[in-house]
Amino acid sequence: YQRYPNRTNREIMVEYARSHRLDSNKFLSPSQIREIEDLRPENNRFVRTLVRESGQKSFLRVFEDAQVFPSEAEISASMKKLVMDLPKVGFVTGHGERDCIREGDRDYNKFALEKSFRYSLINQGFDFEQISLDNPVAGEYDILIIADARVAYSQEHLANLEAFVASGGNLLVAGEPGRQDVMNEVVSSLGVRFLPGRVVKPQENFLADFIRAIPTSQGGEMMFGLADMRRQGQVVTMPGLAALDYSGVKDFDVKELFVADTAASAWIEMETENFIDDSVTVDAAMGERMMAGIPAALALERAVEGKEKLQKIVVLGDADCISNGEVSMNRRNVSSANYNLIMSAFYWLSDEEVPIDVRRPSPPDRKVFLGLTGMKVAKWSMVVFLPVAMLLLYLLMWVRRRSR
Template sequence: MKQTIRIARTELQLLFYSPIAWLILIVFTIQASLVFTGSLEGFVNTKELGYPLHSVTLNLYTDPWNGFYAKLLGYLYFYIPLLTMGMMSRELSSGSIKLLYSSPISDAQIIFGKFMSVAAYALLMTGIVSLFTLYGVFAVDNFDLPATLTGLLGIFLLIGAYGAVGLFMSSLTSYQVVAAMGTFAVFAVLSYTSQLWQNVPFVRDIMFWLSISGRTNEFIGGIISSEDVIYFLVVIGLFLGLSIYRFRSVRQKTRASVSLVRYLLVIGSAVIIGYLSSRPALMFFYDATRTKLRTLTKASQDIVRKAKGGLTITTYGNALDEDRLLIFGLPPFELQDMRMFREYIRFKPEIKMKYVHYYAKGNNEQSLNMRYPKLSDKERVGKIAQTFGLDSTMFVPVNDLHKMKETLAGEHFRHVKVLQRDSGQQSVLRIFNDPMLFPSEAEISAAIKRLVTTLPKVGFVGGHGERDCIKEGDRDYNKFARENTFRYSLINQGFDFEQLTLDQEVPAHVSILVIADMKTALPELHLQHLQQYIDRGGNLLIAGEPKRQETMNPVAGLFGVQLMEGRLVRPNKDFQADLLFAHPTQEAGKIAEAFGLIGKNRQIVVMPSVAGLQYNNAAAKGYTATPLLAADTAGVWNELETVDFVDDSAVLNPAAGEAAANRTATAVALSRQVNGKEQKVIVLGDADCISNGELGHSRKDIFPANFLLIAGAFNWLSDYQAPVDVARPPFTDNDIHIGKTGFKVSKIAFTGVLPGLMLISYLVIWIRRRRQ
């Protein structure tokens, strides 16, 4: 060990007596300073402009894609080849290698000694980065230091891996420039391996594991994974081992065949260790973030824990799918797809991922007819497979899938995943028509929860002109109740639903009943069946509309609520007077987290044409009433005369009985104890606010929270069973302690003073050495 340390010390002296090591440090410091201050300036400007900041530690440092660490990694590979290119090449070209051959020092001691000098230099570079991290401790309010330390560990390991590669390449040639170029070439190969042989499962796993690209993302994000730590240690060990055997083969004049066997032994050992370390059952994780941002929420962990036994997630990829979805069903994407479920596999290693490739006509038929007008479906698949370099025989016709054909047809043959337990229970997990595209934790956990528990069944009452949950019209509820490709629809958040009529008793399995905008009143028999459902303690969502008071009040009156005559209005120069912006009450946040988020996010619920609600008689009916939404803006009144808000203007007319109505409730929650459980009812004065048309509507400078209204309402009505609550503790690092002046001083210190001190240090060492 003493010899190893002595070699390391000698190598470090050579490095720091030469200008190259100092030049790399100075340039690296300047570049890191520019990257950091460039990111910091955005936060300073945002604060100066009066906008609030949010999760500064994450956005400034630990974002795996746009944070300071991630941006800095893009430059690291430029420096290490310049540092390592002469470590062995210099010995070979100068002839000093013969002294090492003749010395009583082992090959391993020489290589480890030189690598220790690289590790020390890596530690120094990491120390420079840590100065920017230490700055955050003082500059950022409630700085999440542990989350940033994992990023520093990732940077150190990456530099160490780069150094091991550079050391090996330096041992192959006496030309330093060739060694540097070879190191760059190996970096390129290690970054590209994840793209090679992706059609061969075992080889694909190995090549994907060997890829260095993205290996530091989890470190930067605040999580330490045993697989990633082992990866860097294996890469370092692999190239150090190759360097030792290369040194030995030259020193002992070993035959090429023997050297080849040794090299293959080292590589094979690395591959085996790497493959085993990537097995889910052998992986370990530590989440260093304050809010455990990189770990499943407790609600999701509880759901996964209940899913005992085997669980298979089968992805069905259609070769004739929509253009933007096609790539996600092809073999090269499979390993990336698996990483989406890594957090779930962490808590349930027995999850199996399967992929089925088929073809069927879906929503892409028009595009296919335009591109391949004369080809059959099978020929089209051949063309597509040829484009991606795949074997077309891997895609089977959908008719060969037998039992799954009906399920896939119900999904319009789109890219879809089917979750299945060993017991045979199935649940569908979809991708969505939004920018995010892939399911988030909320949707994945909801799909698993459908397998392990009986989730609420929602019944939509029909037969009296109510809003439809199947149709796609603007006034209907298809988007939030039925549409598969809309992320926030009930079916994607864990609910089942059905349409029913009240000409017979409400089925026992229905736990939430929706009655929306009836055009005709309920006949006596239907009222009796509704009353029976209420008496057994069933939950309800009742949505009325202005001009529907006559038909809706008999139903709302069962709970002591009445829709007021007329409608609430507030004249606005940009919108119709009957377009109302409702705000959540303070009590609403105690009922459901989603209601509280509306207020925290300073959003509003847009209610086109809403009737005010009176609930004075709720107590007499045995219910406790809580207002959820209210028209709490000044200038609101209850309009009784005007009905045409396009050509006419609404004017407050007290003589007609019109009166100011600010603070009037537009949504009310009611509850009571019945049959040993809490019965819950929500009454809305507007049915349009959760319609297809409104959910798809956007208005300039208006930030609606109607989606949160739906989520909060059904979360409460389902006794918080769905949607799955994946909320995390709020971020507390939401401010910085510097302004424009402080930023300017900091920028000068980082980009000028710090590199200047390094330059002065080098000049002092150089002058002292010259004197000696």
């Protein structure tokens, strides 16, 4: 518009088409495109549309990453969405929870709704919406997400949440230091507690409350994405972690997915809150002590009467680790894979429906055993004997054809 002031959209298009030697008649106006497909919800980006004979449709998007085009996982999820009901996710609102629509650093738009992000739920086959607990939600949603509630739940809301849990619904709960009182009301029926204070580990270049959560062997056995993280030495970054206690759990089988540290170099800090200007030390008088294996994320599961599959619940001690800012963050010398936690957790919570598992068995002939003598023979065979044999074969065929 600055280059071509006082011109209509079509006049500008004609100028661009002429400069690129294109036929301007091949281009459609926005209103003409909307008659075919309204792309305003897609931010007018390029998409492919999959349409069934019934009119049901699904989008295949391109992404802002090195691969750009949808892979087997995204294509399969889009097609699967056309032929079966995939998990429906409800983001609980009304108590100051993290927002799945807003694009702030602390919100959850990136992994939930961001259409140009390959690993967002919407691109992996999930349907989702923001919900209130004013009405019963049992049976309406497959997975509920409650992240960092700031306002206490009313008795009515707690009753509706507990009814959802009692019915066997799957759940992801993410807490945050400073919100333990509110969040403990949410998870009290599970037997899990967010402990007071916050986990700290003094280190160079980062604040003491910046935690690199390490995937456990139990987590690797439960979720293949965490097993990959363990093999590659990756972590989940948690800038502010409330330790988890599951000693009160009775009805669930509990496994630790991540721990704050495998060595006894971290502790739960009860006093210090300003980690920029103040230093932290262990204060035995406050009950602080160095600990190894402080739980940072838990997985709970149990059988529920009347439900064919196990009920599954994930509890995170930090709500920032799956936020827009943290999923997008790159830190020097920190091999983080927070998106792996998202993909793994929702694959598990969806009973392995989506995201689509596109792994393949390792090929059996991935190793070659060849000695020095064998290497020399192979080299001469490929470099000398095979080319000479091909040349002789060619000459023989040429001579025979000439003789005819």
